[in-house]
Amino acid sequence: MTLVHYLVLSGILFSIGAVTVLVRRNALVAFMGVELMLNAANLMLVTFARMHGDLHGQVIAFFVMVVAAAEVVIGLAIIVSIHRTRGSASLDDANLLKN
Amino acid sequence: MQDTPLTNLAWLLIAIPLASAAVLLVGGRRTNAWGHWLGVVAAAAAALLGIGILIEMLGLPEAERIHDLHLFSWIPAGDLSVDAGLLVDPLSMTFVLLITFVGALIHVYSVAYMEHDENRRRFFAYLNLFVAAMLVLVLADSYALLFVGWEGVGLASYLLIGFWNQRTEYAVAAKKAFVMNRVGDMGMLIAMMLMFASIGAVDFETVFAAAEGTNEGILTATGLMLVLAACGKSAQFPLQAWLGDAMAGPTPVSALIHAATMVTAGVYLIVRSAPVFEGAPTAQLVAAIIGAITLLFGAIVGCAKDDIKKTLAASTMSQIGYMVLAAGLGPIGYAFAIFHLVTHGFFKAGMFLGAGSVMHGMGDEVNMRRFGALRRSMQITWITFGAGWLAILGIPPFSGFWSKDKIIEAAFVGEGWQPWVFGPIALLGAGITAFYMSRLFFMTFHGKARWKESEDSANESDKDLPVQHPHESPLLMTVPMIVLAVGSVALGGLLAIGDTFTHWLEPVTGHVEHHDPVIAIPVLIGATIAIVLAGAFIAWRQYAASAVPVTPPEGSVLTRAARVDLYQDAVNEAVFATPGARVTEVLTEADTTVVDGAARGLGSGAVGLGTWWGRLQTGFVRSYASIMVVGVVLAVVVVLATRV
Secondary structure: OOHHHHHHHHHHHHHHHHHHHHHOOEHHHHHHHHHHHHHHHHHHHHHHHHHHOOOHHHHHHHHHHHHHHHHHHHHHHHHHHHHHHHOOOEHHHOOOOOO | OOOOOOHHHHHHHHHHHHHHHHHHHHHHHHHOOOHHHHHHHHHHHHHHHHHHHHHHHHOOOHHHOOEEEEEEEEEEEOOEEEEEEEEEOHHHHHHHHHHHHHHHHHHHHHHHHOOOOOOHHHHHHHHHHHHHHHHHHHHEOEHHHHHHHHHHHHHHHHHHHOOOOOOHHHHHHHHHHHHHHHHHHHHHHHHHHHHHHHOOOOEHHHHHHHHOOOOHHHHHHHHHHHHHHHHHHHOOOOOOHHHHHHHHOOHHHHHHHHHHOHHHHHHHHHHHOHHHHHOOHHHHHHHHHHHHHHHHHHHHHHHHOOEHHHHHHHHHHHHHHHHHHHHHOOHHHHHHHHHHHHHHHHHHHHHHHHHHHHHHHOOOOOEHHHOOOOOOOOHHHHHHHHHHHHHHHOOOOOHHHHHHHHHHHHHOOOOOOHHHHHHHHHHHHHHHHHHHHHHHHHHHHOOOOOOEOOOOOOOHHHOOOOEOOOOOOOHHHHHHHHHHHHHHHHHHHHHHHHHHHHHHHHHHHOOOOOOOOOOOHHHHHHHHHHHHHHHHHHHHHHHHHOOOOOOOOOOOHHHHHHHOHHHHHHHHHHHHHHHHHHHHHHHHHHHHHHHHHHHHHHHHHHHHHHHHHHOOOOOOHHHHHHHHHHHHHHHHHHHHHHHO
């Protein structure tokens, strides 16, 4: 099993995440898609770090995790808040900023 | 070099009237009570200083009479460096004395003439401003500084023509004068640009020294532009139309600015630029031709006008035509041009003041057909005006004889066709001048009164005539008239006998050998006097011996043409104003469609583009996300494609 497989897996995970974000209406599910894309990116960073034999990629992966943790908190807070005020977690209903 | 303390103070000549004008304009109403006397004192102080400088100059040997006073470095800009300095020499001093002396007299006159005008202080401020600007003009030692004075007198003239600007036609007359003067000013500017381009300087000394070695084409162009400038300022053909309307200004203004001083600036410019014209015989010839045309033009117009001031204005135009003709004749004419300018300054200013005095006594009536027989009620005006009249006719020994006769003689000097054209024109002009000035004089002061003293006139034929109470003007007005009349009588002879004046100007105009005219001088003098007497006699028979109709007769074609200034306004309207307006319309149209259209098109295009892009903002998060994904994919494709 070569390292290239990890890259392919990362690409597949990213695509699944992206499609999830694009096709699902539910905000929570779309959010999970975003997380999946982040993890795919992390996997790729770690793989490349391994390929090049240095630690830069791994360090950045840690950064991404930290940022993702923070983002999850804020994102979920927003989704909960929208659900409470508008009674729906559908992304298509949240269009007040359009105009 | 001898010490010349007064000459070094020449800048005060300008500073005094300028300061007075500033005080009067800034001080406003607070100076109403004494403002006019401040104006008089400023003008008189300048005149006294001028006389002082003259005496000092007379004490110097001829070669040392030219002083160039450096004042300050005005425009230092690399290669282009213009200094402000005053050139005090016999030519500029002649003008200084004329301006300040006649100016001071007219200031005194105005105190009484403008007594009932509530804006008298402002009037004196403008008069002082004019005197200061005119002195800058004649004392400048470079074309650039001369131009400052040139524009300054233009401004003062505009302000004073439109002094009673509550009347629309007066304001229009002021604007007309201003605009027509601008045409001449363009000539002045272009002449200066040509000097900068070819010589690299605009001060008289450098330009005149370099003129000899300069290409004749450039000198001719410069000379022609200077002639154009002179035409604008001196109301010469084809820029003559403004002078008649300029009579809208108060009469002292007409006397000072539009007879004695400002309108002669063009003659000064030509004489001062003698070295330029020396190398440009074509430009010189053009000046002479313009002078000859204007001389006849003004004389013909003068014959038909019934407005006393407009007749005098036409006469001024014609007399300046004489001066420009003389200046265009070259060195033999320069001194006579200036000489005639000085004597004309006296007798014409005197006659304008006389006209003002008549208007003062006749309730501001200017129509000569409403005058007549005024000699009994206005004796001083009659006598002083008579002195001016005899002077302009050129009857010996009055001033005009000495100067005008010399110009006629000079016009007959030369070779080829020129003396045979200019000479007879000058001679004919003298005859026409005699006719229309006598017409004016007889219509105003002689013949039967075309007004009545009181309503209950015994004579039935008088019943349509207006009631007038003509009376002599106060001393403040008559004294300046008397002084100017004395000048009209004696000044010419005083300066001409022994060629005093010609010698006095020699440091500037150079010594000229006597040339014999193509016709013997005694014959010329005899012919001139004969033709003048003939003109005066015709006028006497027509306007003094027989009754003058109150309503003007229809007259011949020429008379009708002359009444409307030989269609000068119609021609200007047809040739310049209407096509100009058409061009403006086209440009306005082009501006709205092309320039504004482009700007508006840009705006509406941006709005349309914005609306179109705005449709992308659907409000659906997932569509934004798809756009982002597409964008990222595209970016990746581009990056990878260019890497390969």
